[in-house]
Amino acid sequence: MMKKIIIYTLLILSSLIITFPVLYAVSASFMTSAEINRGALLPSSLSFENYVAAFNNVPLLHFLFNSFVVSFTVMIGQLILCSLAAFAIVFIPFKGRNFVFFLFISTMLIPWEATIIPNYVTIQNLGWVNTYPGLTVPFFAIAFGIFLLRQHFLTIPKELYESAQIDGCTRFKFYYKFVLPLSKPMLSALGIFGFLTTWNMYLWPLLVTNNNDVRTVQIGLKMMVSAETGTSWNVVMAGTVMVLLPTLLLLILGLNQLKRGLTAGALKG
Amino acid sequence: MEIEKKTNTSVQQVKKPVHKRKSAKRREWENLGAGLLYLLPALLIVGVFLFYPMMKTLYYSFHVTNASGAVINFIGFEYYRTLFESSAFRTSMKATFLFALYTVPTTIIISLFLAVITNEKVKGVPFFRVVFSSTLGISVAAGATIWLLLFHPSLGVLNNMLNAFGLSGVQWLTSPNVALISVAITTIWMNIGFNFIVLLGGLQNISEELYESAKIDGAGYWRQLFNITIPLLSPTLFFVSVVTIINSFQTFGQVDILTGGGPANSTNLIVYSIFREAFYNGYFGYASAQAIILFVLVLIFTYIQFKVGEKKVHYQ
Numbered sequence: 226m227m228k229k230i231i232i233y234t235l236l237i238l239s240s241l242i243i244t245f246p247v248l249y250a251v252s253a254s255f256m257t258s259a260e261i262n263r264g265a266l267l268p269s270s271l272s273f274e275n276y277v278a279a280f281n282n283v284p285l286l287h288f289l290f291n292s293f294v295v296s297f298t299v300m301i302g303q304l305i306l307c308s309l310a311a312f313a314i315v316f317i318p319f320k321g322r323n324f325v326f327f328l329f330i331s332t333m334l335i336p337w338e339a340t341i342i343p344n345y346v347t348i349q350n351l352g353w354v355n356t357y358p359g360l361t362v363p364f365f366a367i368a369f370g371i372f373l374l375r376q377h378f379l380t381i382p383k384e385l386y387e388s389a390q391i392d393g394c395t396r397f398k399f400y401y402k403f404v405l406p407l408s409k410p411m412l413s414a415l416g417i418f419g420f421l422t423t424w425n426m427y428l429w430p431l432l433v434t435n436n437n438d439v440r441t442v443q444i445g446l447k448m449m450v451s452a453e454t455g456t457s458w459n460v461v462m463a464g465t466v467m468v469l470l471p472t473l474l475l476l477i478l479g480l481n482q483l484k485r486g487l488t489a490g491a492l493k494g
Numbered sequence: 495m496e497i498e499k500k501t502n503t504s505v506q507q508v509k510k511p512v513h514k515r516k517s518a519k520r521r522e523w524e525n526l527g528a529g530l531l532y533l534l535p536a537l538l539i540v541g542v543f544l545f546y547p548m549m550k551t552l553y554y555s556f557h558v559t560n561a562s563g564a565v566i567n568f569i570g571f572e573y574y575r576t577l578f579e580s581s582a583f584r585t586s587m588k589a590t591f592l593f594a595l596y597t598v599p600t601t602i603i604i605s606l607f608l609a610v611i612t613n614e615k616v617k618g619v620p621f622f623r624v625v626f627s628s629t630l631g632i633s634v635a636a637g638a639t640i641w642l643l644l645f646h647p648s649l650g651v652l653n654n655m656l657n658a659f660g661l662s663g664v665q666w667l668t669s670p671n672v673a674l675i676s677v678a679i680t681t682i683w684m685n686i687g688f689n690f691i692v693l694l695g696g697l698q699n700i701s702e703e704l705y706e707s708a709k710i711d712g713a714g715y716w717r718q719l720f721n722i723t724i725p726l727l728s729p730t731l732f733f734v735s736v737v738t739i740i741n742s743f744q745t746f747g748q749v750d751i752l753t754g755g756g757p758a759n760s761t762n763l764i765v766y767s768i769f770r771e772a773f774y775n776g777y778f779g780y781a782s783a784q785a786i787i788l789f790v791l792v793l794i795f796t797y798i799q800f801k802v803g804e805k806k807v808h809y810q
Contacts, residue, residue, distance in 0.1 A: 240625040264654040313532035319525040338765045339785040343547035346563035363543040366536035425633035427747035443635040469636040476631030488695025
């Protein structure tokens, strides 16, 4: 009994501290400027004025749309490229496949930030500045995804492949009729992970967008911060809530799948 | 059914011994071709956007370039020499290491604590798990913007609370002694979600029976924690520490939003420094030399951790 009280106290105290910044942001997004200046913790009334202002002051809806397109494209790209690569490594017996796997894993040692200068030049030469391909294509293949899917594909019995081949099933048909459906949990873990990380990306979109055409919502938020912090923090907080809502919801809904994927990555890594 | 088909294969294989060698050779080539075809898209992306630019960064670091990346002339190790003599870069390196020191152990300890208390079997635990994971869903830009307001000298909640207790406010982001700590606090908060999820997953993988038998042997809560939980969790702790330290070397967004590298370069972490030299000042070569140092740093730390990890980590 005593133990239970201690645990609940710790749980509640910790969650108050962890959630405070976000709860405060939500609360501040409904406040008037006067309330913010006064240092109030809760708004006196629920008015969506600040949200309207946020959508009017910067093209927030357009930025949200861009972020969605970019994150969705990277997610699909990663699922296709990583699963194809992992399929080849597991199911096609050719010399050097272990070397290829090692090559992919070794990319984990290259910090993306160390490569941004030549990558920026490449994107410029391709004419991809301010385009969706510039924001998405470089992230289509990630070592984590190939690793995760390879580990899972290894658990699919080889006999299944053999018997499918005898039934006249081609290699590619086996890939999309058997391997992909059998890997749904891992694919969704990778998908959620890819969507989240892309949505939250900051440095790269800052570099390769210099107008509003394909600018993502993270950079839109930074624009808002530099434009409005002097005066209207409540509007900035409304914008912030709009930016974090989609991924927060996705995380909460997909938490169990994501956890399975990340745990598999951690234990076998 | 599967067994039936399996026997079928062996029958077929026995039937055609004559063609076996030739077709085996051909199949080998076919497999190689097919394998490379499936791998091609991923190899292309990794080649063009990781291996090539890494090499190119090394190349840039030995050359003077113009602002669009065209090489003007070779200067050898000149940039590296300048870097090590530059007090700004020394400040930046010091900040990078201090930042890792501030964030990595704290993040892991807090996340481990949260994972341990949500691994207890009490009602409502799933809710708390969602709460503690939630910061993984918060982007760097959004998280840093919220903390920018919390740290605000006159409007911020933190100083308001200090004032309420009769203490004077802190210059969270404008004092050279405090700014790095403020960026670290923001980062720790944002990293808790990921670390918590992975550590909780690790805890849940530890078999219940071990605790049962420990209880029978009369081991108390703390002895169970230090003699069972921590040793068996060590592979996960190891993974988490590698990832967190590498992440800390790659910090950018929170610096850009909270401090812009200031005051007096006290939060000018290495990636921010690379970004500024390359894209504000147009010194691609000089920035590339820093990028190579970042690469080597990540390499060394991963190597050390694997060396230490080999000895300390307890695999089941």
